[in-house]
């Protein structure tokens with residue numbers, strides 16, 4: 405019954421997709437054997453090479469998809485008015501430069517989260533009207549690297565406003581400027597704060613995107629929207645020019661449809677940036693030859709994976725329980741050694757250390773970010789709070805601003821702040837690091853993003869891969885490891901992804917506006 409329905413439904417969708425996507429492309433019809441939808445970076449580069457596709461056609465496709473789907477999904481906050489011109493430039497370069505001299509991301513459209521500065525016609529506002537009209541001094545470090553690689557900045561992705569550091573009450577995926585972002589599978593909860601980045605790649609509004617994470621903001625929306633997210637080791641990618649929460653926990657990473665796309669984006673954005681000195685120390689983790697070499701189908705062979713049962717809570721949901729049992733079996737069948745029934749001594753449960761630290765770090769780092777702007781309607785956290793009060797409708801003051809108010813009350817690093825930082829360092833060392841080393845683990849595997857706080861507090865990397873759909877709601881599996889373990893995590897994630905191939909594009913609805 406269900407599968408018959410699915411067949412009719414799919415045919416219906418195809419017709420709609422064709423009608424909806426191709427009118428604007430009639431003068432430049434694509435070779436019939438190539439479809440942009442779900443295409444990977446490698447597929448796109450091959451299509452460029454075979455003259456089946458140009459960057460202009462690709463950008464036109466996405467602009468059209470954004471026009472059709474974004475009024476409902478609200479994954480995209482702004483479209484770059486120069487995107488087509490940049491596509492033309494990429495097409496010209498491809499025709500005139502030596503084959504093989506262009507980077508993997510050359511001519512590929514990418515969205516960056518709206519907390520990531522671009523020195524162009526796009527605004528950088530963290531979703532807030534308080535930053536509308538601000539002028540950034542320069543591109544964010546990661547944007548500089550994207551432009552050097554020839555990627556096309558297609559626009560800004562929506563987010564939970566201020567990366568969810570305004571208020572606990574604000575809904576995930578909501579910002580005053582971007583509205584309520586929606587999960588394309590359920591038209592409901594997208595998780596945050598890099599909601600728009602995940603929504604947009606999931607719904608094929610762009611090829612790839614960047615998100616940022618302080619605690620869960622890449623891993624959680626990736627899990628909810630059935631995409632791959634890499635939360636890199638803190639410092640592996642530059643945070644310069646990113647509206648901050650905490651220099652100790654903030655990190656910028658790829659959100660893409662596949663592990664291979666995420667690896668290509670990561671190798672483009674990782675590296676030293678003199679505007680973020682943490683990148684100097686972390687550059688020792690970057691492998692010679694980049695991350696793509698770790699896309700190995702047999703990448704699970706011999707890997708020791710820790711199963712930490714306290715993160716396998718399914719609230720009595722037997723289907724989820726069964727699914728993860730199957731996934732663990734798959735990991736074993738692909739050659740991984742599972743070290744089961746592990747426990748992490750998490751000294752921070754019920755402790756306010758992270759909250760204490762983020763509060764003072766947010767105030768210090770946001771004030772520094774605002775001070776560095778060329779012009780801005782707000783020059784300090786206190787100004788932002790006043791702006792929200794002064795524009796209660798525009799900024800939906802009913803969502804409150806408790807996190808900002810708490811942060812504003814802090815006054816630098818005192819005794820309790822030092823204690824909080826110490827507690828977190830100690831907890832990471834006695835907890836996660838000890839577990840990894842004692843059991844000689846390559847990674848820990850958990851459902852969803854249930855492990856993200858452990859990874860966040862210690863600055864450790866994690867990768868989310870699509871793991872299934874329950875009643876149409878996507879969920880992911882997460883692999884986390886010690887600092888600099890991205891090569892191993894990519895091997896593991898890619899091998900799992902290729903063994904399961906779970907991701908499906910969201911159902912294309914007739915989206916009513």
Ligand SMILES: *[C@@H]1O[C@H](CO)[C@@H](O)[C@H](O)[C@H]1NC(C)=O
Nearest residue numbers: 482483484485525526527536
């Ligand atoms: C940036 O914001 C201004 C003011 O609202 C707006 O006029 C402009 O179109 C925005 N830029 C883009 C690229 O959307």
Ligand SMILES: *[C@@H]1O[C@H](CO)[C@@H](O)[C@H](O)[C@H]1NC(C)=O
Nearest residue numbers: 644677678679680681682684
């Ligand atoms: C980075 O470190 C150098 C050398 O210690 C220092 O001069 C510079 O101001 C630092 N830059 C930033 C952005 O902190």
Ligand SMILES: *[C@@H]1O[C@H](CO)[C@@H](O)[C@H](O)[C@H]1NC(C)=O
Nearest residue numbers: 755756757760820823824827
């Ligand atoms: C940190 O650890 C100390 C000593 O174990 C404890 O008293 C304190 O409550 C912890 N939390 C914070 C936020 O300092």
